[in-house]
Amino acid sequence: MLDPVYTVLSLIIIVPLALFLGVIYSFLIRKLSARFQWRVGPMFRMYSDLKPLLGTTRLLQPLYDILKLYGKETIVPDVSRRRLFVYSPYLSLIFAVTAILFIPFPGMPLLSGVPYSLIIASYLLIASTLFSILGPVASGSPWAAIGARREVELFLVSELGFVLSIFAVAIARQSLVIWDIANGGQSIYLALLTVAAGVLMLVAMLGKLHIKPFDMPEAEAEIVAGPYTEYSGKLLGTYYLTKVFILYGLVALFISLFLPPLATSVLWLPLYLLAALVLVFLLTAVQVLNPRYRIKNAINWYLKVVIPLGILNLIIALAIWLVV
Amino acid sequence: MGIIDKSRIYSPWLYHLHCGGCNGCDIETLAALAPRFDVERFGIQLVPSPRHADILLTTGCVPKQFIPMVKRIYEQVPEPKVVVAVGSCACGGSLFYDDAPDNYAILGHPDLLIPVDVYVPGCAPKPEAVINGVVQGILKLAEKRTKK
Amino acid sequence: MSTEIKILKQVLSKYSKPMTLTYPSTVAPDRRYSQIPEGLRGIPERDNDKCIGCRACYFVCSGRATSIYDKDAKRTVEIFLFRCTFCAHCQEACPEEAIKMTNKFEIAVPDREDPAARVLTDLELLKCKNCGTPFVTKKLADRTYERLMEKIDPIVKETVSTDYKKLDGYCPDCKRAYGVDFDTHTKKYVWLEGI
Numbered sequence: 001m002l003d004p005v006y007t008v009l010s011l012i013i014i015v016p017l018a019l020f021l022g023v024i025y026s027f028l029i030r031k032l033s034a035r036f037q038w039r040v041g042p043m044f045r046m047y048s049d050l051k052p053l054l055g056t057t058r059l060l061q062p063l064y065d066i067l068k069l070y071g072k073e074t075i076v077p078d079v080s081r082r083r084l085f086v087y088s089p090y091l092s093l094i095f096a097v098t099a100i101l102f103i104p105f106p107g108m109p110l111l112s113g114v115p116y117s118l119i120i121a122s123y124l125l126i127a128s129t130l131f132s133i134l135g136p137v138a139s140g141s142p143w144a145a146i147g148a149r150r151e152v153e154l155f156l157v158s159e160l161g162f163v164l165s166i167f168a169v170a171i172a173r174q175s176l177v178i179w180d181i182a183n184g185g186q187s188i189y190l191a192l193l194t195v196a197a198g199v200l201m202l203v204a205m206l207g208k209l210h211i212k213p214f215d216m217p218e219a220e221a222e223i224v225a226g227p228y229t230e231y232s233g234k235l236l237g238t239y240y241l242t243k244v245f246i247l248y249g250l251v252a253l254f255i256s257l258f259l260p261p262l263a264t265s266v267l268w269l270p271l272y273l274l275a276a277l278v279l280v281f282l283l284t285a286v287q288v289l290n291p292r293y294r295i296k297n298a299i300n301w302y303l304k305v306v307i308p309l310g311i312l313n314l315i316i317a318l319a320i321w322l323v324v
Numbered sequence: 325m326g327i328i329d330k331s332r333i334y335s336p337w338l339y340h341l342h343c344g345g346c347n348g349c350d351i352e353t354l355a356a357l358a359p360r361f362d363v364e365r366f367g368i369q370l371v372p373s374p375r376h377a378d379i380l381l382t383t384g385c386v387p388k389q390f391i392p393m394v395k396r397i398y399e400q401v402p403e404p405k406v407v408v409a410v411g412s413c414a415c416g417g418s419l420f421y422d423d424a425p426d427n428y429a430i431l432g433h434p435d436l437l438i439p440v441d442v443y444v445p446g447c448a449p450k451p452e453a454v455i456n457g458v459v460q461g462i463l464k465l466a467e468k469r470t471k472k
Numbered sequence: 473m474s475t476e477i478k479i480l481k482q483v484l485s486k487y488s489k490p491m492t493l494t495y496p497s498t499v500a501p502d503r504r505y506s507q508i509p510e511g512l513r514g515i516p517e518r519d520n521d522k523c524i525g526c527r528a529c530y531f532v533c534s535g536r537a538t539s540i541y542d543k544d545a546k547r548t549v550e551i552f553l554f555r556c557t558f559c560a561h562c563q564e565a566c567p568e569e570a571i572k573m574t575n576k577f578e579i580a581v582p583d584r585e586d587p588a589a590r591v592l593t594d595l596e597l598l599k600c601k602n603c604g605t606p607f608v609t610k611k612l613a614d615r616t617y618e619r620l621m622e623k624i625d626p627i628v629k630e631t632v633s634t635d636y637k638k639l640d641g642y643c644p645d646c647k648r649a650y651g652v653d654f655d656t657h658t659k660k661y662v663w664l665e666g667i
């Protein structure tokens with residue numbers, strides 16, 4: 001595991017791999033939600049007579065979106081704080097990419113073996129979100145300001161659920177190293193915790209990924225494009241890239257924390273991918289079945305349902321630690 | 325053809341600019357974006373901000389009070405961009421505009437303000453006609469790429 | 473939660489079949505277009521042989537899409553589709569039933585000057601025998617004579633016919649100016665005699 005050459009190699013490989021998997025996940029979210037709405041969505045196989053113009057497959061549709069944005073003109077508003085506006089997408093991307101280096105992939109422990117890697121990974125994910133709030137605030141647009149404010153409010157409560165769930169697992173497993181947690185065995189009590197904390201994590205993921213009941217930061221009918229209103233071209237593309245990486249990172253973190261042996265050996269790879277697909281399917285199902293909450297309702301819901309659930313989790317975790 | 329040039333054709337994002345008019349064309353345009361004609365098959369998405377758009381889809385005659393907004397929204401769409409005018413009002417003014425007696429309220433078709441690339445006449449055009457226009461707009465987008 | 477389960481059931485009930493049409497593609501012709509109703513008013517088409525250039529469509533056009541140019545002994549009747557509201561008033565007004573609304577609707581054109589955006593008919597203008605000014609289309613003059621002869625009272629038919637032929641080919645100004653020289657039968661009693 002600590003073979004430095006292999007670690008360095010896997011660190012280099014994981015970034016394009018994470019990008020690819022993230023793109024596939026976001027494609028699946030788009031495709032599945034399209035099928036839920038009785039439409040086709042981005043096509044697996046293009047119609048035969050349109051192939052020369054429109055390409056054979058749209059499996060990489062989110063990647064095409066990002067690449068197209070990189071080929072477009074970038075407009076920086078006059079009223080913006082130029083430096084913060086321009087650099088925060090890149091900082092957000094850097095934090096997201098760094099975060100995924102701490103999350104194991106089957107056959108690649110990466111940096112997940114370093115001490116306190118759980119805390120580092122969650123901090124990096126939070127920092128990435130932070131810069132996706134700071135940039136819009138610097139843009140000087142009222143819509144971006146409203147969107148950023150909503151994002152801050154949502155971030156405060158969803159982050160609480162996220163932290164409670166990962167620390168419940170950490171306490172039960174008595175480790176702050178992701179690799180140790182991912183390597184741990186299973187027992188009935190731990191499975192119970194996995195279910196309870198897993199639900200909590202899923203709910204926190206909804207808030208972090210802006211999936212439907214919690215997509216008020218980007219509510220297009222109300223506040224134009226929310227935080228990203230003033231962003232265009234490369235900078236917007238960078239934010240979309242960050243989103244892809246965060247989607248991959250959260251799914252990988254979920255699997256390595258709550259479905260322990262799946263993220264360790266290469267032999268688990270098919271099951272890992274299956275678990276990821278199920279997770280993406282769950283996220284999509286939640287997205288298509290729900291309308292958008294108002295920010296007040298969302299916070300109320302988090303405070304009334306999620307936080308008690310998180311505290312219950314902590315109690316279960318403490319019980320497991322002390323009794324078992 | 326590079327991958328970025330290709331992806332420009334693969335994911336044209338659309339901003340719907342309603343300049344005034346009777347809403348008929350808007351309803352047909354939205355029908356074209358709905359599940360029956362699902363344009364997401366080709367990567368076309370309706371975006372809420374003009375800064376994200378590639379294709380500006382205008383409907384209706386421009387009232388004189390709306391002139392600055394039309395100009396500004398056109399300028400905010402980053403290059404390369406294509407303007408598709410949907411409906412007879414947006415193509416030639418139709419009922420609301422005549423060359424000779426100057427109307428106190430209405431300027432006319434948006435072509436007088438911004439360069440329109442594709443015209444989709446119809447009152448209102450069927451959703452198929454709108455999609456046909458958008459596809460021609462994508463072809464124009466490809467042309468603009470090759471010029472640069 | 474029960475509402476969500478209801479929605480999920482509804483969503484999954486037809487999940488296997490998307491309702492999307494294959495529009496720009498031709499792979500499945502039966503699923504290509506949405507409903508095209510019988511009386512859909514698409515592009516107006518003009519039968520060039522039937523059109524006589526009478527300008528009836530010009531007077532009723534609600535969007536002022538129809539325009540008529542007289543140039544070099546040639547009359548051009550034009551419908552500019554960019555201004556057309558597809559109201560079919562011209563179809564109703566046309567005395568010769570030359571204009572017909574088709575149900576074609578795919579007319580996106582990239583240019584204002586594109587020939588696809590205009591429905592054109594060229595007609596020959598008749599020149600005045602006296603002063604040489606083009607004043608009416610040949611077809612209109614012929615058709616007027618025909619219809620006149622169809623509907624006229626048989627008693628006056630012969631007189632009117634000879635008179636018409638004398639006046640035929642002169643522009644309104646010349647008719648007025650040299651009316652006396654034509655020696656036409658203007659007396660009204662011809663008609664009164666019959667009664």
